[in-house]
Amino acid sequence: IATSDPKIEQVFQQWRATKALDSPLLKNEDLKAVLNEETPWHRQAQAESQARRNVGILFDQNRLEDETQRALNQLAEQQLDDGRWPWFPGGSANDFITLYITTGFGRLHHLGVQVDREPAFRSLARLDAWMAEMHKDVASRKNFKPEDNHLSHTIALYLYGRSFFLGDQLVDQQYQPSLDFWLDQAKRHWLKLGSLQLQANLAVAMDRFDVPDVSNRIMVSIKERSVNDEEMGMHWPAQAWSQWWYQAPIETQASIIEAFDEVMNDAQAVEDCKVWLLKQKQTQDWETTKATADAIYALLLRGTDLLASDRLVEVELGGIRIQPVDVEAGTGFFEHRKVGGEVTADLSKIKVTKQDEGVAWGSVHWQYFEDIDRVTASGDNPLRLTKELYVKTNTDAGPVLKRVTGDVNVGDELVVRLVLRTDRDLEFVHIRDHRGSGTEPVNVLSSYRWRDGLGYYESTRDTASHFFVDFMRQGTYVFEYSTRVQLRGDYQTGIAMIQCMYAPEFNSHSESIRLTVGQ
DSSP states (O other): OTTSOHHHHHHHHHHTTSGGGSOGGGSOGGGOSSOGGGSTTHHHHHHHHHHHHGGGGGGOHHHHHHHHHHHHHHHHHHOOTTSOEESSTTSOEEHHHHHHHHHHHHHHHHTTOOOOOHHHHHHHHHHHHHHHHHHHHHHTSTTOOTTSOOOOHHHHHHHHHHGGGTTTOOOOGGGHHHHHHHHHHHHHHGGGGOOHHHHHHHHHHHHHTTOHHHHHHHHHHHHHTOEEETTTEEEOTTSOOOSSGGGOHHHHHHHHHHHIIIIIOOHHHHHHHHHHHHHHHHHOOOOSHHHHHHHHHHHHHSSSOTTSOOOOOEEEETTEEOOOOSOOTTTOOOOOOOOGGGOOGGGGOEEEEOOSSSOOOOOOOOOOOOOGGGOOOOOSOSEEEEEEEEEEEEETTEEEEEEOOSOBOTTOEEEEEEEEEESSOEEEEEEEEEOOTTEEESOOOOEEEEETTEEEEEEEOSSEEEEEEEEEOSEEEEEEEEEEEOSOEEEEOOOEEEEETTSTTSEEEOOOOEEEEOO
16 A cells, blocks of 8 residues: 555655654644643643554565565464464464454455465365354254354354455355355345445455355445435444444445445445544544555546545635635645734635535634623534533422522532534544532542543542543433532533544534522
């Protein structure tokens, strides 16, 4: 991937010793509501920055060849006599990890990478025997019927991985009946797999096994279940993501792109799917090497060449075109500031023009001072945050919450409820809720919490409560904490603010609530 386009190395050389290689967590500090040093993610930001700089190793040809050969030698040394690999050196043979490694060799060759595939060839006979053993196992079960569903996630991956080697080594005749059984299972029960990634893999496999009618049906079904919009591209919000390898979101999208390209030759679907991948990277850090490699493989080596054009996006403010200065190589990033008297009402008329194909995004930030009681909640926004206030009273039936609509009294316990709605997955989310000057928090201990399927760190500080969320899926979330009314008077509770620290343009805030405290 790194050497697939000379421009990649050229851009990286221009990035050296610049902030382009800094983690997004460390960029745009002046737009963020909290310093990175005040968050739990400071070390993570430094680690990501170093990882980005380490990409330079990929362009040192001698070192790259040396490390590649060392990795291949390590694989060859650890391969057992029957062609299988253990999960760890010295361990027992593992059929699944053998299938995973062999599939990797197949994908490399399919990309045109010159690599010695002898270790993969040595494993094929054992993998075919394993496939036959699984057939024998299900056939020996009581009340076995060949037309019933016996298709497993592992078999789906086997058919995909084995399809890379059909032109090199056919399945031995003794295993052919078992292969025919599993191909028939795939024809009948592919929809019951419950994994888009494996369904896309099966579409590619069935196409290579010369069963095009099934592969086409699979892809038509996958496309029918998609949601396609201009903002997020083609994606599958109904798909359940989990810790299982076959439900990993980035790898799933990459597999679907591969299937649309190879099976359907659907260029538009490929480009629409790539939009979703790019939008995920805008707000998230791809933590695993597998997800990152699969995503880059899909973005750069399938469909339109995203690196072909260097044309910049044209921006006009108030009818005046902005002249880009200090443009970042590769990404086309630039920024322009207007301060003080330069800011006029005409600047609210913004025109953005993109002259070439592909995706681009940017943001406009308007910073100013305003009386807190005149601040209104953010409107149409990917993030929506509302703040509600309740008085908590203890009754014989248990605690009761009553919405604050009038005066409250000194000593009342107020429950602050923040309701957050997000239309996309986010990482490194910071929420800050200001407290009224006459209230004090009931809980003063900072700790990690788990509520309604969301884990977050809650930190109580002098003027506000802070919530730090590592990962937040699309959906609606509720945060609650209690304060005690200490002083009489008429004052504001302050606004609640949310921001994705990885992409500070994704932010929102609530309105403030006026508190009138009597006796």
